[in-house]
Each structure stands twice: as C-alpha cells, then as structure tokens.
Amino acid sequence: MTLSITLSQAKIAFVGAGSMAEAIVRGLIQTEVANPQHIYMMNRANQDRLAFLRSEYGLHASCDPATKEAYLREADVVVLCMKPKDVESAFAELQPMLHEKQLLISVIAGLSIEKAERLLQVGLPIVRTMPNTSSTIGLGATGMSFSSKVNDTFKQLAIQMFEAVGTVTIIEEDKLEVLTGVSGSGPAYVYYFMEALIKAGIEGGLTEEDARQLTLQTVLGAAHMVKITKEDPAELRRKVTSPNGATQASIEALDRFKFTEAVAQAVFHSAARAKEMGEQIAVSTSSPVGKSV
Numbered sequence: 175m176t177l178s179i180t181l182s183q184a185k186i187a188f189v190g191a192g193s194m195a196e197a198i199v200r201g202l203i204q205t206e207v208a209n210p211q212h213i214y215m216m217n218r219a220n221q222d223r224l225a226f227l228r229s230e231y232g233l234h235a236s237c238d239p240a241t242k243e244a245y246l247r248e249a250d251v252v253v254l255c256m257k258p259k260d261v262e263s264a265f266a267e268l269q270p271m272l273h274e275k276q277l278l279i280s281v282i283a284g285l286s287i288e289k290a291e292r293l294l295q296v297g298l299p300i301v302r303t304m305p306n307t308s309s310t311i312g313l314g315a316t317g318m319s320f321s322s323k324v325n326d327t328f329k330q331l332a333i334q335m336f337e338a339v340g341t342v343t344i345i346e347e348d349k350l351e352v353l354t355g356v357s358g359s360g361p362a363y364v365y366y367f368m369e370a371l372i373k374a375g376i377e378g379g380l381t382e383e384d385a386r387q388l389t390l391q392t393v394l395g396a397a398h399m400v401k402i403t404k405e406d407p408a409e410l411r412r413k414v415t416s417p418n419g420a421t422q423a424s425i426e427a428l429d430r431f432k433f434t435e436a437v438a439q440a441v442f443h444s445a446a447r448a449k450e451m452g453e454q455i456a457v458s459t460s461s462p463v464g465k466s467v
C-alpha cells in the first residue's frame with residue numbers, strides 16, 4: 175500500500191457479511207467515498223445473502239475458500255465483522271493470509287487490540303472500532319482506538335472510512351466498553367423506548383398508524399432539537415415540563431419506576447457483557463497461533 179492511497183483506491187475486504195458489515199458498506203457506497211468494485215465481502219456460508227449483496231451494491235462477495243484467500247491477500251484494509259464467538263476460528267483461518275502492509279480494522283465488541291495481536295501473530299496495525307447500525311444511513315456513531323503500529327496515513331484512512339457513515343470519536347481503548355453501552359447498543363434502547371411509546375398509545379386508544387407516526391416524529395424532533403438548538407437535554411426537558419402540568423406527572427411516574435437508573439444499568443450491563451465476550455475469546459495454546467504467546 176502506498177502512503178498516498180485514498181479510500182476510493184483502497185481494496186477493502188470485509189470478513190463476515192452480516193448486519194454490521196452491510197451497514198458500513200451501504201454507507202460507504204451511498205456516500206460514494208468507496209468504490210464498490212474495490213469492496214470484497216466474505217462469509218462462512220449463505221450463498222443467497224452473498225448474491226443479494228452483489229446485486230444490491232455491485233461489490234464482490236464470496237464464501238469460496240480460494241476466492242476468499244485471493245480477496246484477503248490483495249486487500250489493503252481488512253475489516254473483521256464476525257461475532258466474538260467466531261473470532262478464534264476465523265483468526266486461525268486468516269492468520270496465514272494477512273501481512274504487515276495491511277491495515278486491520280475490527281468492529282468486534284470486547285476484543286482488545288492486545289488479544290487481536292496475540293491471536294494473529296502478524297505485526298500489522300490494528301484499529302479497534304465500535305460502530306452502530308445507524309451507519310447504514312450515514313448517521314452512525316463510531317468509537318475508535320489505534321494500536322501503536324497505526325501510522326498517520328492509516329489513522330486518516332480509518333477515520334475517513336467511518337466518517338463516511340457518521341461521526342467518529344477517538345477514545346482511549348479502556349473506554350470502548352462503556353462507549354459500547356452508550357452508542358453501540360444505544361440504538362436498541364431508543365427502538366425499545368419507541369416500541370413502548372407506540373404500545374402505550376395504542377393501549378390508550380390511538381390507532382397503530384397514528385401511534386407510530388406520532389412516536390417517530392416525537393423522537394426525530396427531540397433529537398433534532400438537541401442537535402440544532404445545542405441546548406442541554408435537561409434544559410429542553412424543563413421547557414416541556416410546565417409546573418404541576420401533564421409532563422411533570424409523567425416524569426414523576428418515570429422517576430417512580432427508576433427510569434434513569436434503568437438506563438444506567440442498561441449501559442453498564444452492555445459494557446460488562448462486551449468486556450466478558452472479549453475475555454471469553456480464547457487464545458489457544460495448542461494451535462500454532464497461540465504457541466509463542
């Protein structure tokens with residue numbers, strides 16, 4: 175890889191063609207920062223999924239071992255997008271095909287840079303990220319940390335890649351788990367809240383269609399208010415909450431049911447589980463990969 179390579183020139187191989195890989199790829203292609211002909215997606219199986227990805231995005235996709243090997247050897251950037259439980263076997267398979275000139279980007283929850291280095295035993299630079307699924311529409315929020323081997327060119331490439339699909343927050347690696355609790359899992363809390371609001375509206379007598387539309391516009395409007403007015407959410411909440419009015423009654427109900435504590439628990443449980451999943455990834459001592467560890 176030359177020092178001046180741009181994202182549109184780089185050959186990017188995604189190992190694992192699931193939801194997160196597709197979210198990133200879709201964003202990269204829609205924003206036209208990456209060339210679909212330079213994007214290679216690979217999966218363990220599922221020809222239908224790969225055929226869909228080829229026809230939807232005009233990229234290369236395969237689960238054939240020889241083709242996967244060719245993709246990997248040619249790639250400038252390799253993005254690891256498998257579940258934590260599949261990391262050990264995937265890394266054993268990948269290790270002989272990777273080389274030091276490539277940039278490795280991981281989106282795997284909980285997998286530390288140090289463990290990825292021990293598993294791979296190839297001295298390539300590693301960028302550990304925690305994106306979220308809103309990358310699909312260019313509104314992702316990605317946390318990012320770099321191994322000491324990542325030079326400025328690769329840092330810029332990784333930042334550019336994830337900025338194409340949303341915002342990038344560079345952060346110390348030991349904060350990536352709590353970031354997972356806030357923004358990696360975060361979209362799920364918002365969807366869960368929306369589900370609950372729709373359900374309550376229907377229970378109260380609204381049609382499903384009205385409950386959905388009102389909920390969507392309320393969440394969209396509130397998020398835009400925070401962004402556009404730059405006011406603190408607490409201040410914006412205060413403006414909705416007339417003294418002794420309807421909202422005060424609802425906020426008091428949320429407090430009685432420990433809303434703030436529930437959200438904090440959600441964040442900390444996500445962070446703890448991410449850490450645990452990372453710790454559960456074994457570095458086998460019997461495999462060649464683990465021998466010199």
Ligand SMILES: NC(=O)C1=CN([C@@H]2O[C@H](COP(=O)(O)OP(=O)(O)OC[C@H]3O[C@@H](n4cnc5c(N)ncnc54)[C@H](O)[C@@H]3O)[C@@H](O)[C@H]2O)C=CC1
Binds near residue numbers: 190257258267
């Ligand atoms: N879904 C999300 O919101 C987020 C997920 N992540 C991380 O992204 C990673 C992937 O998550 P999802 O996309 O949700 O999972 P997924 O289950 O949708 O996709 C994973 C894919 O990897 C494939 N795979 C497994 N081993 C492989 C191998 N050796 N070679 C090639 N392909 C292989 C599987 O067949 C599957 O298609 C996880 O590590 C997760 O922690 C990170 C941020 C957000």
Ligand SMILES: O=C(O)[C@@H]1CCC=N1
Binds near residue numbers: 283354359
């Ligand atoms: O649930 C998970 O494990 C991944 C990490 C953050 C979002 N999805």
